[in-house]
Amino acid sequence: MLRMSSLFLRTLRDDPADAEVPSHKLLVRAGYIRRIAAGIYSWLPLGVITLRNVENIIREEMDKAGFQEVHFPALLPKEAYEATNRWEEYGPSLFRLQDRKGGDYLLGPTHEEMFTLMVKGEYSSYKDLPLTIYQIQNKFRDEARPRSGIIRGREFVMKDSYSFDLTDEGLGISYDKHRDAYITTFDRLHLKYNIVKAVSGAMGGSKSEEFLAPCPTGEDTYVLCPKCGFAANVEAMVTKVTPADASGVPALEELDTPNTPTIDSLVDVLNSKFGGGFTGASTLKNVLLMADKKAISVLVPGDREVDLKRLQAGLPGVEELRVFEVADFAKHPGLVKGYIGPQDAGKFGITVYADPRVAPGTSWVTGANKKDRHARNVVNGRDFTPDAYVEAAEIREGDSCPECSTAVVIDRAIEIGHIFQLGRKYADALGLTVLDQNGKSQVVTMGSYGIGVSRAVAAIAEQSYDEIGLVWPLEVAPAKVHIVATGKEDLPFDTALDIATKLEASGITVMLDDRRDPSAGVKFKDAELIGIPVIIVVGKSLAEGKIELRNRKSGEKSEVAVGDAISAVTTLIASLS
Amino acid sequence: MLRMSSLFLRTLRDDPADAEVPSHKLLVRAGYIRRIAAGIYSWLPLGVITLRNVENIIREEMDKAGFQEVHFPALLPKEAYEATNRWEEYGPSLFRLQDRKGGDYLLGPTHEEMFTLMVKGEYSSYKDLPLTIYQIQNKFRDEARPRSGIIRGREFVMKDSYSFDLTDEGLGISYDKHRDAYITTFDRLHLKYNIVKAVSGAMGGSKSEEFLAPCPTGEDTYVLCPKCGFAANVEAMVTKVTPADASGVPALEELDTPNTPTIDSLVDVLNSKFGGGFTGASTLKNVLLMADKKAISVLVPGDREVDLKRLQAGLPGVEELRVFEVADFAKHPGLVKGYIGPQDAGKFGITVYADPRVAPGTSWVTGANKKDRHARNVVNGRDFTPDAYVEAAEIREGDSCPECSTAVVIDRAIEIGHIFQLGRKYADALGLTVLDQNGKSQVVTMGSYGIGVSRAVAAIAEQSYDEIGLVWPLEVAPAKVHIVATGKEDLPFDTALDIATKLEASGITVMLDDRRDPSAGVKFKDAELIGIPVIIVVGKSLAEGKIELRNRKSGEKSEVAVGDAISAVTTLIASLS
Structure with a gap:
């Protein structure tokens, strides 16, 4: 029994000055958490009980699914993370430190490497698989902008699981089992959520979904179809387009368009020249970018920006994307800034990617690669041919659902879970193999699955407060x-x-x-x-x-x-x- | 139900090469723990269950005693630890790191500072006290010699509690309550232990006891009286001596003792000169030391060494003790190495400490402060007077129990718990005050109490294995x-x-x-x-x-x-x- 006469609890009348989102304000005011440093919080007695309730529900569902709990230290030697290149890749988000002998260590942001090595240490036969093991443990990430209280912290509680299978089919089964366990878990936590397609990115994985808890202050935006329920995060949204019939399009025509380096100025000139009918969407934007050390051109309709995160998700292996700077233009003197078109792309030695909206057979107004000159009736497939297609244009509310073509909405949410088919990347890098039925060595295929445990406490709060305070679901309440x-x-x-x-x-x-x-x-x-x-x-x-x-x-x-x-x-x- | 057909467990036939103590060997062989790096271990499923059983017993007993659980991060900003000077004092045992902005952080070795600040943040009145709060959490210490598996690790699970009281009397009550809770806890864990007097050291505290689990491979040695049950760690052992009557001792006599720079050589010369009867115990050793930057001389009977840890415990404020080196002698040209006596101490400006065995009225053979010369019948109080008394001589099996004078035994043990009256050191440094009954501001007095949770798992194993494996108590077993x-x-x-x-x-x-x-x-x-x-x-x-x-x-x-x-x-x- 908790007795308030002696409970270590003082509620606060006022919102903390640094709090912006409701869960942060209320968890502090109601005496659940206290700030120690940016993104680092302590838990008062009510918070500990609530956190443990959430933790136990997650643990029970993991155990019910047959997953086995292990526990790793947070302090890890760098070697395994070097083998997978994550020691470098994590950049400044990784907390690195040295011990008294000068040995390099990190504070674990996730434990793919360690779980891989653990299984390698114990198992050696296909008969040992499948296996799914998990832990509930404090994780550390040096976020550039820790915020929203315990939603994006630098030390936080996470449940991370890893599955190990011999075959891709087995991985699929392990993945689905985890997906089901997450559904039961989040249902028990009374969280409203959408399961959202995510991109697997450069990790070499094949399938990935996020569990997103909708809430107006959420950091993640995602696309939702109100009709068929299709949901995807913005990076994973697919543009469904059909090739156009360009047989009736007149031949390419170059135009004098002085002083039209922007889309708006170009549209104005076109409308005055041809009596209207042109919009930004009639034009084709050639966005020049540096993809790591390679120059690329990305074609999107003139009324849309390039979404760099979407683009990067479609360019596996590319670590950094940035727009052309003056120095980059200087290295490509053939490019006429503001008047670039894809017609002569070959001349410049730049790879041309087209967003799917720039479909074969579509016709555009674009630069003529000459100062103050544009061209119209520029047809994809006739007047230019992209080297490849890639999702690059920004997604907007009202875009078509790739499943049922209904206009989608864009919603905000908190990511509470992520399930991910890793494939063989980690097992390859760290040499996790087993002997198969024929005595042949096979690289194991893995999945990784995470739930933000402390974040879930905040997500529940975000979805269930009212103007007078918190409203916990029964199983979570202190x-x-x-x-x-x-x-x-x-x-x-x-x-x-x-x-x-x-x-x-x-x-x-x-x-x-x-x-x-x-x-x-x-x-x-x-x-x-x-x-x-x-x-x-x-x-x-x-x-x-x-x-x-x-x-x-x-x-x-x-x-x-x-x-x-x-x-x-x-x-x-x-x-x- | 745990099913071995699918349990993530592989037992090992052979002891791990780096294991020296039984718990380490068996916990690895039976598949409870695995080594990640020096002093850093992961827990396999059987280990997780066992660790959690121990943790839950501890938590239940803490809760039953009315202590309230909170939870702190491991990653802590340095400021509070600077205020108490522990940022420096911890030396290389503290894991220090910087975040991406260059801010200094540490991995918490214990959380006195953070608990003090937490209470300061919430409470302000004597009515709020007493309060005891605790956490079960991973701690980090960069041990110089991590060893014995999870007995002395660099990341380990600890239960740490802190009590807050207005008065010294209140602190005594809180301390006793914790002591009782520890007794119940360790009894439930089926641990055999002795409650051993410890020194409170330079922490400003007044009372301190350790719970030591006897085991032949333990790192801690302690003194135990087989008759009255008195137990103390070596630093806290008190020498009971009574002043001697020196009235019949002849006057001090200087002797020619060429080539006797050691006790043994001196005893030989004395016995041949005076026909026997001299032992090392007849002589007085003058041990010269540097205490931080000050030279001191410590007097002990010639048959005993100075125990630097015991000595340091008796010299509050002294951070480093080391024996005189050649350079130190060079700075004190009056000292005749090998022939030093306390008779002319004043001349050298060196503070002279005597072990209590060098009691007033005792008579000794010691150096005459001249090359190749000693003196006999050198009486404490007549021929020299120490500046102060301090426990300095090593303790030996057979020494007298300070309570009942029985010959004590010296035993080995693992420290599983430590209770400690901190007093006002932390509250003073960090400004934790409350208003008392008269509206006056009072500094709060604190206690700190720790149980090594992961270490307890090993201690139980050390006390309950046999030649074929582990033998867990019922409540602890997986x-x-x-x-x-x-x-x-x-x-x-x-x-x-x-x-x-x-x-x-x-x-x-x-x-x-x-x-x-x-x-x-x-x-x-x-x-x-x-x-x-x-x-x-x-x-x-x-x-x-x-x-x-x-x-x-x-x-x-x-x-x-x-x-x-x-x-x-x-x-x-x-x-x-």
């Missing part, structure tokens, strides 16, 4: 019932303690506000802020032998005879679970 | 019952599964060896190595409708009808708890 005793007499306090004791005896956890000093109003405010789902008030109505039962979420109140308190609470709780 | 099914038929496997299912249904955790390939012998060996307290063998005797029940610890075996298995196991388990 107690199931919050009993507030009021008044100056002993009777309400004795009665409250009696009810609390009986509830605890029947397995229902209780927080008892047995403080004598604060007013009833202060106690009610605290109860509302803290967000335990069932509130009992033992006070005024005790004169008629009654207590008040409140449903924190709905606000419903009812009076119940003291003798019926336990059964009434039990019924209310059953209705909430 | 399962209560280990069922081994043997043979080639399905029947024993089906019966074993049936028994396992029934046991689990009645709340008894089971590890089921349902592997088909290994021989019965291999399975028995594994069961013995793993150390689950109750072993059931379902095999040969099944033909007569029987199973075999084994007590892992006593080795007792009995045959039981299949139908009586559950009740027989329940009875056996009850006898073990």
